[in-house]
Amino acid sequence: MVPELPWMAVFLGVVAGTVARLMLLRVDYRQYPTYPEAYLSHLAIGVLAAFTGAAVLPALQEHQWTAATFLVLVGQQFTGVRDMERRYLSRIDRVELVPRGPAYIEGMARAFEARNYVVMAVALLTSGVALFSHNPLLALLGGAAVGVLGFVVMRGKTVGDIARVRPGRLEFNGSLLEIEGVVLMDVGLRDAREKWRERGLAVVLEPIDENARDTLASPGQRQAMVHDAAAILGVYIDVDTPELTPLARRDLRSGNVVLAAMLMEPDIGPLLEVVKRTPLLEASVRRPNSVRPGRRAAD
Amino acid sequence: MEQIETVGDIIAAVTIDRESVAGLPTIVARDEKERERIANYMARIFQAVVHDLENGTYLIVRH
Numbered sequence: 001m002v003p004e005l006p007w008m009a010v011f012l013g014v015v016a017g018t019v020a021r022l023m024l025l026r027v028d029y030r031q032y033p034t035y036p037e038a039y040l041s042h043l044a045i046g047v048l049a050a051f052t053g054a055a056v057l058p059a060l061q062e063h064q065w066t067a068a069t070f071l072v073l074v075g076q077q078f079t080g081v082r083d084m085e086r087r088y089l090s091r092i093d094r095v096e097l098v099p100r101g102p103a104y105i106e107g108m109a110r111a112f113e114a115r116n117y118v119v120m121a122v123a124l125l126t127s128g129v130a131l132f133s134h135n136p137l138l139a140l141l142g143g144a145a146v147g148v149l150g151f152v153v154m155r156g157k158t159v160g161d162i163a164r165v166r167p168g169r170l171e172f173n174g175s176l177l178e179i180e181g182v183v184l185m186d187v188g189l190r191d192a193r194e195k196w197r198e199r200g201l202a203v204v205l206e207p208i209d210e211n212a213r214d215t216l217a218s219p220g221q222r223q224a225m226v227h228d229a230a231a232i233l234g235v236y237i238d239v240d241t242p243e244l245t246p247l248a249r250r251d252l253r254s255g256n257v258v259l260a261a262m263l264m265e266p267d268i269g270p271l272l273e274v275v276k277r278t279p280l281l282e283a284s285v286r287r288p289n290s291v292r293p294g295r296r297a298a299d
Numbered sequence: 300m301e302q303i304e305t306v307g308d309i310i311a312a313v314t315i316d317r318e319s320v321a322g323l324p325t326i327v328a329r330d331e332k333e334r335e336r337i338a339n340y341m342a343r344i345f346q347a348v349v350h351d352l353e354n355g356t357y358l359i360v361r362h
Contacts (some may be wrong), residue, residue, distance in 0.1 A: 175351035188349030188357050189339055242362055243348045 013127030017050020103220025160276030234264025
């Protein structure tokens with residue numbers, strides 16, 4: 001009777017882990033345009049992660065201590081996933097009209113790595129519960145609970161959580177493109193200025209506190225917003241019209257960030273929405289308020 | 300030593316005031332209209348941006 005049970009546990013663990021990976025693949029639609037090869041390779045690695053997670057406890061129960069070393073090996077594979085994504089995205093970034101920037105890429109690569117750990121945890125818990133409770137339903141419930149926890153933890157914050165996002169007014173001071181007194185760039189050609197006047201959209205982000213102010217200051221975070229805006233609402237530029245590039249600059253006086261963009265869909269509503277939903281990047285998040293000098297400076 | 304990252308490379312200057320530019324490849328235009336047209340061509344040719352110094356000179360810069 002004993003030899004049958006581990007198989008059931010492993011099977012359930014693999015299924016639960018694979019389902020978790022599939023669901024996590026769906027969540028990242030904003031970050032990644034879909035293409036079948038990537039889905040397949042991430043799913044394959046996810047199945048491997050699920051299998052390792054599911055097999056660990058049954059193996060240990062059989063006193064197969066080598067199972068632990070396999071975990072280490074698999075962990076290295078996941079780091080490999082991060083490297084792979086980083087390499088791919090960095091290479092692609094060179095031919096993007098509006099690049100993601102290294103900070104965004106690093107965040108995405110880490111997310112892809114971390115997802116495999118969630119898959120492994122789901123598989124491990126599912127197979128563990130199955131092993132000890134002999135109850136498949138309870139096992140799947142346990143796996144689902146870990147999965148939900150993983151989802152919630154990895155959701156992360158977005159720009160909308162730390163800043164008030166509102167429309168702004170775009171104007172020219174001579175050849176300087178400005179939003180509410182903040183200079184964004186010098187546009188020399190009259191035609192280009194005319195295009196900006198006709199089609200340009202302006203967004204102002206007001207950080208809610210000092211943490212938010214310093215996070216939005218990160219050029220990486222600002223590039224991520226600009227990239228998302230262009231990726232979702234349509235780039236208006238081509239390689240030979242760099243003067244139409246969307247960009248975001250800081251107001252040094254207030255810490256506000258202003259963003260100017262020309263997009264295929266010149267609607268301010270969706271642009272505000274996209275900016276709000278841009279994920280906060282791990283590389284950009286600052287928390288001056290969590291240390292005493294920072295708090296004192298803020299008074 | 301690490302190289303200092305520049306904001307962009309200056310390709311050329313297009314000006315109607317020959318006196319205001321030195322040390323750059325310079326194209327002297329007859330009037331503002333010609334300057335605008337030449338700058339536009341240069342920008343497209345070099346995939347660059349035209350910046351206006353507002354003293355009669357445009358800089359063509361690749362970012």
